[in-house]
Amino acid sequence: xxxxxxxxxxxxxxxxxxxxxxxxxxxxxxxxxxxxxxxxxxxxxxxxxxxxxxxxxxxxxxxxxxxxxxxxxxxxxxxxxxxxxxxxxxxxxxxxxxxxxxxxxxxxxxxxxxxxxxxxxxxxxxxxxxxxxxxxxxxxxxxxxxxxxxxxxxxxxxxxxxxxxxxxxxxxxxxxxxxxxxxxxxxxxxxxxxxxxxxxxxxxxxxxxxxxxxxxxxxxxxxxxxxxxxxxxxxxxxxxxxxxxxxxxxxxxxxxxxxxxxxxxxxxxxxxxxxxxxxxxxxxxxxxxxxxxxxxxxxxxxxxxxxxxxxxxxxxxxxxxxxxxxxxxxxxxxxxxxxxxxxxxxxxxxxxxxxxxxxxxxxxxxxxxxxxxxxxxxxxxxxxxxxxxxxxxxxxxxxxxxxxxxxxxxxxxxxxxxxxxxxxxxxxxxxxxxxxxxxxxxxxxxxxxxxxxxxxxxxxxxxxxxxxxxxxxxxxxxxxxxxxxxxxxxxxxxxxxxxxxxxxxxxxxxxxxxxxxxxxxxxxxxxxxxxxxxxxxxxxxxxxxxxxxxxxxxxxxxxxxxxxxxxxxxxxxxxxxxxxxxxxxxxxxxxxxxxxxxxxxxxxxxxxxxxxxxxxxxxxxxxxxxxxxxxxx
RNA sequence: GCUGGCGUAGCUCAGCUGGUAGAGCAGCUGAUUUGUAAUCAGCAGGUCCGGGGUUCGAGUCCCCGCGCCAGCUCCA
Numbered sequence: 001x002x003x004x005x006x007x008x009x010x011x012x013x014x015x016x017x018x019x020x021x022x023x024x025x026x027x028x029x030x031x032x033x034x035x036x037x038x039x040x041x042x043x044x045x046x047x048x049x050x051x052x053x054x055x056x057x058x059x060x061x062x063x064x065x066x067x068x069x070x071x072x073x074x075x076x077x078x079x080x081x082x083x084x085x086x087x088x089x090x091x092x093x094x095x096x097x098x099x100x101x102x103x104x105x106x107x108x109x110x111x112x113x114x115x116x117x118x119x120x121x122x123x124x125x126x127x128x129x130x131x132x133x134x135x136x137x138x139x140x141x142x143x144x145x146x147x148x149x150x151x152x153x154x155x156x157x158x159x160x161x162x163x164x165x166x167x168x169x170x171x172x173x174x175x176x177x178x179x180x181x182x183x184x185x186x187x188x189x190x191x192x193x194x195x196x197x198x199x200x201x202x203x204x205x206x207x208x209x210x211x212x213x214x215x216x217x218x219x220x221x222x223x224x225x226x227x228x229x230x231x232x233x234x235x236x237x238x239x240x241x242x243x244x245x246x247x248x249x250x251x252x253x254x255x256x257x258x259x260x261x262x263x264x265x266x267x268x269x270x271x272x273x274x275x276x277x278x279x280x281x282x283x284x285x286x287x288x289x290x291x292x293x294x295x296x297x298x299x300x301x302x303x304x305x306x307x308x309x310x311x312x313x314x315x316x317x318x319x320x321x322x323x324x325x326x327x328x329x330x331x332x333x334x335x336x337x338x339x340x341x342x343x344x345x346x347x348x349x350x351x352x353x354x355x356x357x358x359x360x361x362x363x364x365x366x367x368x369x370x371x372x373x374x375x376x377x378x379x380x381x382x383x384x385x386x387x388x389x390x391x392x393x394x395x396x397x398x399x400x401x402x403x404x405x406x407x408x409x410x411x412x413x414x415x416x417x418x419x420x421x422x423x424x425x426x427x428x429x430x431x432x433x434x435x436x437x438x439x440x441x442x443x444x445x446x447x448x449x450x451x452x453x454x455x456x457x458x459x460x461x462x463x464x465x466x467x468x469x470x471x472x473x474x475x476x477x478x479x480x481x482x483x484x485x486x487x488x489x490x491x492x493x494x495x496x497x498x499x500x501x502x503x504x505x506x507x508x509x510x511x512x513x514x515x516x517x518x519x520x521x522x523x524x525x526x527x528x529x530x531x532x533x534x535x536x537x538x539x540x541x542x543x544x545x546x547x548x549x550x551x552x553x554x555x556x557x558x559x560x561x562x563x564x565x566x567x568x569x570x571x572x573x574x575x576x577x578x579x580x581x582x583x584x585x586x587x588x589x590x591x592x593x594x595x596x597x598x599x600x601x602x603x604x605x606x607x608x609x610x611x612x613x614x615x616x617x618x619x620x621x622x623x624x625x626x627x628x629x630x631x632x633x
Numbered sequence: 634g635c636u637g638g639c640g641u642a643g644c645u646c647a648g649c650u651g652g653u654a655g656a657g658c659a660g661c662u663g664a665u666u667u668g669u670a671a672u673c674a675g676c677a678g679g680u681c682c683g684g685g686g687u688u689c690g691a692g693u694c695c696c697c698g699c700g701c702c703a704g705c706u707c708c709a
Contacts, residue, residue: 100704108637196704197636204706208636211704239702243644252682252700309707357709362634363700365707377709474709511709543666570672577670591668601668609669 001054011048018044018182021056031058033181034067041067043167043179045133059218064181069094071131071180072121072187072216073101078172079120080212089174090150090200090209097226098215102198104150108210109195117212118192128185129170133178136164144173150200151175189223190216193230232469238521239368245526245582247534248369256366256373258514263534266563270532271513271520272354274630275378278403282395283350283380288332290355294322299487300331301423305456311358311373325358330481330506333381334488342492347502348384348392354513369518376513382505383490386435389503393439393461393478396507400463400476403509407520408632409465411475413445416453416460423457424483433459435503436480455506457483467523475511475519480504527605530585531630536623537564538579542572542591549595553588553616560620562627564588580605588619 001009001020009023017035021028021044035042038052041063048054057064073092080087080103088104103109109117136144138155141164145151154175158164167176169184181187191214198211217223234240242248247264250257260268276285291313297303302310312321326332333351342349356376365371384392404411415437418429436459440447447461454460463476481504484490491499510516520532530536537557541550547568557564567575572589579587589601589611600619602612614622 111638194703195637198705199635202705204635208705210636213704250701255700359708362707364634364636364705367702371708375709379709477709508709515709540669542668545666571665571667572669573667574671575669580670587669589669593668603669611669 001048001051004053004055014047016045016047017042017054017056020048020054024056028056028058032056033058033061033064033186034179036063041179043067043131043133044182045131046179065218066094067179068181068186068218069099069216070178071184072190072214073099074131074167074169074172074174074176074180075121075124075184075187076117076192076212076214077101077103077174078124078169078184079117081172082120082124083116088150088209089148092174098193098213100198100211100213102200102209102211104200104207104209108197109212111195114192114195114212118190118214121187121190121192124170125184125187127170128183130183131180132168133180134166134168136166138164141166141175145175187216189218189220190214191223191227229469233471233522236469236522236525237368238370238518241521241526242369245521245534247521254374255363256361256371258369258372258374266534267517267528267532268513271510271517274406275354275403275510278399279352279378279380282399283352285352285354286333286336287355288326288329288336288353290325290358291323292326292331294324296331296335297324300334300484301457301487302327302331305421305423309359309361311360326355327357327359329353329355329357329377329379330381330484330504331488334484334490334504337381337383338488338490342383342502344385344492344494344500347492348382348388350380350382352378352380354378369514372512372514375515377508378510378513380507382507383492383502384505385492385500386503389435389480389505390439390442392505393436394443396478396505397443397445397461400478400507400509403476404463404465406630407523409467409519409523411463411465412472413440413447414450414453414462414464414474415440415447416450416455416462418454418459419452419456421456422454424486428482429459432480432482436461436478455479455481457481458506460506465519467519468525469522471522473511473515473519475516476509477507477511479506481506527583528585529630529632530623531627533583533585534563535565535582535584536562536627537586537588538575538582538584539564539566539588539590540572540575540579541566541568542589544568546590546592546595550588550590553590553600556616556620557588557623560624562620562623576603586623 001011003009009020011019017037021032032044034057035044036055036057037048070093073094077089077092084105090102090104092101093099138158141155142152144166165177167174167178167180193213193215195210195212197208200206200209215226217226246261247267248258248260251259294303306327310327311325313323313325314321315323354376356374358374361371361373382392401411417433440461458479458481460477460479462474464472464474466472484504485501490502492502494500539550539554541547550566550568554564554566576587583605585605587603589603594600598616599613600616602614602619
């Protein structure tokens, strides 16, 4: 076996990675959690099949966290089986932030059960049961899992050539390809987080299992930090801040549709204004109807593929639900494009609509502002020649990334290819995927491929942004569409004076204003930079004697376009606390000294009582500049 | 849509095994005129999510809806 430093160790046939670790040294043997053999992460107890490269992994290697979590899932299942002997077992993998295990049980788990399971897991870990690995034949496996129908179903899918392995720790046996840590004692820092139903194999037509989520780390510090991050996310939750900062509400009479308060409306309009300003030069904004007959949706393909997500409207004359609120803007843009003859010289032609859209989302899918039934996209459709795709994709990409930059959001790219449910021929898809991939490659940016995740009409590039606490959100998108031009018979007149088919690109930057605002709220934890803040300055006279002086300052600020408000009730400390709670960026305090000198004592949000006494004119000028520059604050 | 949990004053939450509701904040009124994160006092606020049922009696127990939350499915 060849070690990472180039040394070659000769071991007996049938040796394991654990043996290799022991030969290297006792310290490593003790710290070892798994190994990488010929590029494959394997369990230490796995026999080495042939000579090759080997590297022993300890908790310092990131890959072992996944192994630990996978083992934690088995330890959870061990505990559950111990306490609920009849529980059927589904799958139990490691996931991004932890692990889960699915169980088939009579009665769903309660929050109290989680605590009990967690305690039992600690016992299983303390018992330090070794994880044993064994290769079995399919027939033997069927015998071992005779009482586990879910495992038997999985076994049916193996073909004869595949290696089937089982792992056992103490009483618990699972069909599993591993790898696992050497023994249950390696699990020290873990926590069970939640329980919820999950369809067997993710199929909503199959039975629902009960899934338990948990997380595990190598060290207590990492676990604590993770739990702390979950708390922090809760603290920033836009639904909570939306209420506390008085930005929006929901009413049961309109599930999934936000009601924007005066403060929230300012935020919304400010964002919209920003979007309009950026796209003023290179895009053409159009307003289109909200309601259409099904004829349009039949032509676009939505009637067939998207109807269950559309709000259908009764037409009194026909007595049928053959009208619909628009769930997307594309068809209306196509309709408009097709209404005139276009020259190749006009292309690319970019239509944008910021209208409200309606999608009838499953009731259980609704969540705050991030999953709603009524929302507005900054929705653009570009009509262009095929030879313009690469340049256009680059242009749109820069445009989108520039938008995220303005908010300090970093992003990554995903390339999504044809889904199962789709329209258009395979040849068209080949062409679209090829063209989009080529354009993407040409930008030189890194991207991840997500097969089968494309829109039903074409492949897409999705933009995922990372917020200030490291969470990912899918926002913008660039989708290539060769189908719509066919369906809507779109044309342009080429240099050769004959008609040609344009290509369509669907583009959104914010995704939806609703979701984007939710992300901004959480990203800034409600402390918006001044240009976005619903209330930018709160003017606080020290006592009622200085109200007039404060009112004068408010007029001055308002005249300069700054959103300012005078608050003169209650005591000064009370009002300062109130303004801090509402996360108003600036407090302008006016008392005897300031009134006399024509100055203002400026207290900045979150800066404590480090105030800054400056001339009023200067204060106004500074604010105007900060707002104009859209400073990050 | 599915599984589970939750739903008490504008907000955050008490309310034991059934005996027709309570606090803090917010609101209103008054006193105080205040210099950097809550001045004091008083008052007013509730179809206990909605509808059925069990019971002498239901916020509390049962059933059916609705909404929200955690997930699943789906997705901007």
